[in-house]
Amino acid sequence: MNKVTLKELFLAVCIISSLSACYTSKIYVVRHAERQDDSADTPLSEVGHQRAKALSDSLYTKGIDSIFVTKYQRTKHTAQPLAERLGKKSEIYDVKQTGSIVERLSKIKGKNVLVVGHSDTVLEIVKGLGTKPSIAKIEHNDYDNLFLVTVNKGLFGKKVTLKENTYGQKTLP
Numbered sequence: 742m743n744k745v746t747l748k749e750l751f752l753a754v755c756i757i758s759s760l761s762a763c764y765t766s767k768i769y770v771v772r773h774a775e776r777q778d779d780s781a782d783t784p785l786s787e788v789g790h791q792r793a794k795a796l797s798d799s800l801y802t803k804g805i806d807s808i809f810v811t812k813y814q815r816t817k818h819t820a821q822p823l824a825e826r827l828g829k830k831s832e833i834y835d836v837k838q839t840g841s842i843v844e845r846l847s848k849i850k851g852k853n854v855l856v857v858g859h860s861d862t863v864l865e866i867v868k869g870l871g872t873k874p875s876i877a878k879i880e881h882n883d884y885d886n887l888f889l890v891t892v893n894k895g896l897f898g899k900k901v902t903l904k905e906n907t908y909g910q911k912t913l914p
Contacts, residue, residue, distance in 0.1 A: 764851035768870060768890040769800060771855070771908075772863050773815040775884050785818045788910070792884060795909030797822035799887065805829070806852040809845075811836040816857040823855065836862060843869030850894070863888065872903035885912045 774796070775789035785793060800823055808824050808831040810816040820831050834842040839862050846854065847870065858866055860879040863886070867874050870890045879886060885907040893900045 763896060764892075764894050766849050766851060766892040767803065767853040768846055768849075768892070769803070769805075769853070769855045770863055770867050770888040770890065771796060771819070771857055772860055772879055772884055772886060773813070773819040773857055774909075776815055782813050782815075784814045789815070789884075790818070792909040793819045794822050796820075796887075797826055799908045800855060801826055804853045805855050807832060807849070807854040809834050809842060809854065809856045811858065813859075816859070819857045820855060839865045839869065842866060846870060867903065871901040874903065875905060883912050885909055 773785075773789075774792035775786045776783045777786045777789070796819060805823065805827060806829075808820045808827075808829055810820050810831045810833060812833055813836070817831060823829075824831050834845070834856075836859060839858075842856065843866055846856065846866075856866060860881065860883070863879055864874050864876070867888045867890060870892070872888075872890055874888065876886075887906040887908045889904040889906065891902045891904070893902075
């Protein structure tokens, strides 16, 4: 039996350490589903509840570890079907502090998360994570965007990519 030299042991420890620093995180960012009305803390409409279920169906098998919502009913109710299916509690972030949620998301390593935001914050979050969405604004009646930010950290650096999808029924123009 061969003896392992100190140099070989050191090399093995270095390789294992390097590999443990590698990770892939997937951050799904959506706007809340359709609102019942334009009041400040409106619940979801019936169509919105259907969209929330469609979101749950879309993300149920994606290994979601954490769910972030704002204090408003519409974001909580959008995430609720998925949270219940996964047995997870949603964490509240301050809608007025998108920099804070971006910073928090940037520290997540090797996890998959869902962030439910608002028409005026979703793109700000996606951009804050280092991507460039193809749209400049989410319109008032646009609810079906699903942004997937993938962060790959490897031995040779970090790569951030964006996939833009939709889910549920197509929103009407």
